[in-house]
Amino acid sequence: MxxxxxxxxxxxxxxxxxxxxxxxxxxxxxxxxxxxxxxxxxxxxxxxxxxxxxxxxxxxxxxxxxxxxxxxxxxxxxxxxxxxxxxxxxxxxxxxxxxxxxxxxxxxxxxxxxxxxxxxxxxxxxxxxxxxxxxxxxxxxxxxxxxxxxxxxxxxxxxxxxxxxxxxxxxxxxxxxxxxxxxxxxxxxxxxxxxxxxxxxxxxxxxxxxxxxxxxxxxxxxxxxxxxxxxxxxxxxxxxxxxxxxxxxxxxxxxxxxxxxxxxxxxxxxxNRLQNRFDDHFSVGENTTLHWGAATERVAGATSGAFNYKGAISDAAGNVVFEYQGLESGKKLWKEIDVDKDNWYAYDTGAFAQGKESGMHLVGVEEVYENRNVLFYGGGKTVEINMDADVDLGIGSVTFDARASKDDASGTTAPTTFVLRSEGGHTLDSAGFIVNENVTLVSSLTGAKGTEWRKIGAGTFE
Structure with missing residues (x-):
């Protein structure tokens, strides 16, 4: 300062x-x-x-x-x-x-x-x-x-x-x-x-x-x-x-x-404009079985100099129904949490190291600067999300909402369940889960060594 x-x-x-x-x-x-x-x-x-x-x-x-x-x-x-x-x-x-x-x-x-x-x-x-x-x-x-x-x-x-x-x-x-x-x-x-x-x-x-x-x-x-x-x-x-x-x-x-x-x-x-800019909204509609794939395609034209990657979420038939932006598949920035070493950050200090500069950039920050938040809207359904690859949203969060869409102003929501699973042992890393009211999030996923699982919201995380 x-x-x-x-x-x-x-x-x-x-x-x-x-x-x-x-x-x-x-x-x-x-x-x-x-x-x-x-x-x-x-x-x-x-x-x-x-x-x-x-x-x-x-x-x-x-x-x-x-x-x-x-x-x-x-x-x-x-x-x-x-x-x-x-x-x-x-x-x-x-x-x-x-x-x-x-x-x-x-x-x-x-x-x-x-x-x-x-x-x-x-x-x-x-x-x-x-x-x-x-x-x-x-x-x-x-x-x-x-x-x-x-x-x-x-x-x-x-x-x-x-x-x-x-x-x-x-x-x-x-x-x-x-x-x-x-x-x-x-x-x-x-x-x-x-x-x-x-x-x-x-x-x-x-x-x-x-x-x-x-x-x-x-x-x-x-x-x-x-x-x-x-x-x-x-x-x-x-x-x-x-x-x-x-x-x-x-x-x-x-x-x-x-x-x-x-x-x-x-x-x-x-x-308000800035905060909304990083939110990508997905209403599941009738797609109650989803497959979340790897981020492998680099996003072109990022004005901030960031190099985000995008991947796809598909329906049961393999049709792409939503695209997300996060870290490149296989890119690991997490570090093991060790209280004794005072390194309780979500991501490696290579991405957030104060004073370590390369030109005008903090080393590694450009990889997470444009990461997006993914917001799912279930609308009273039970939605199964299968992780088909390791997915890392970087500093993007994942929100689970009981409304049918972000524009649903009815004021009422039916109980909604989201199930996160992976037959291949794949992981989902992010800034954390936001589980809103009337939502139950059930996860059988495991995290990589040293990663954090963070949850807020009035919903239930099992």
Missing amino acids: RKHFFIAACGLTLFGASASAGTMHWKVDVQLYRDLAENKGIFKAGATNVPVVYTDGSPEQYLAVVPDFSATNGPFTIVDPQWTATVAHNNTVVTQTFSEVASADRIRYSTAEIRGTSFRYVPGLDFSLGRLDKIATDVNIAPLVSSIDEYKSLTYQASDPLMFRVGSGTQYLVNPDGTTTKLAGAYSFLTAGTLPNSNPGVCDSTKFVWKFDASAGMTDLSPMPISSEAGDSGSPGYVWNAENGRFEVFGVLVGTYGDGRYALQCDLDWA
Whole structure:
């Protein structure tokens, strides 16, 4: 991550990812800010009407609902089982961990970026997504707000929004006389607080601006006020969506105007397009017996410089009914998992080695950069999928869904079963299985030595 900050033409100072972070209010015990960020004590995720007691005896205020912050480490936040969000001016961080602060046994995740701007997931704004090498299984994810209209209605157009921010840089406490006291160096611990409503005149479809005013006192809208300083770039803003009954991420911290105002930014339209780009959908229809073959044909014209390979899924009669993209057949990037050697990555460090560059590419990353996710829709049937070869989707995942298709908006799904089998002992490697509600996935497959089997979703995996 960069060790300095930038001055944009609009007067917004973009925070570097080291140096200082949150400034907390003297009326709130610092331990409360820390407990909130780590969901400890009274601040358990999902807790409601949580009292905030002030050090000067001021009347207590309440947090209506407490977010789950397990999916953020400060600069980076998991917003989808396969994606993290941050700012573009944070350089690539290949290895990331989340959940359980300061725990030695956290899962390590890697991002599949290739160094060089045209090979990163950046929309042109100071916002960025990182694609994970495997699905996240150890955190509770708050997704990105689904649309620009929803973002506006939940944040600066709302009369009483419930918003939080969490970060991990150098920590400060603002004193009654307006001076500040440094409490800890960068990345010592996480702190979280509430954001007040903003001035709609300075917000737009990609940027949310708020002001930290220590003299304003505590309010029911922002009972634990917190600001941001240099070093908090990429830290997330959460907003409560009452209709969906969940918190959603509406931006990441990009910088300050230097007058007590701070900005969060997100390009929601671009983010939605990017995430959807890697999903290949297959409705099985009447094809209840399928054969999954090897990926042997190189995909031409890949704009990212990736060299994906494609293979086919056929019906019982041998007719090709779907094509997928993954790693070349026989290409093995998995490495044996060995906790003692601290190499808990899904794929070999030859593909995700920070600092090992060949020109603008991280060694090996181009082989997985364009891997696709395969999404099966069973529509209430029992579907048998026979592995006729070893198949490796790389960082692509496999989703099993009970709907008839991705566009099925009926709201009802019949119990659906998918059976994975292979008479030849073939394997299916991927970023993980997503087994959705009303689905039972039955597998008799075995994995190669050292590979991971990862599953999320409300369905059953047997």
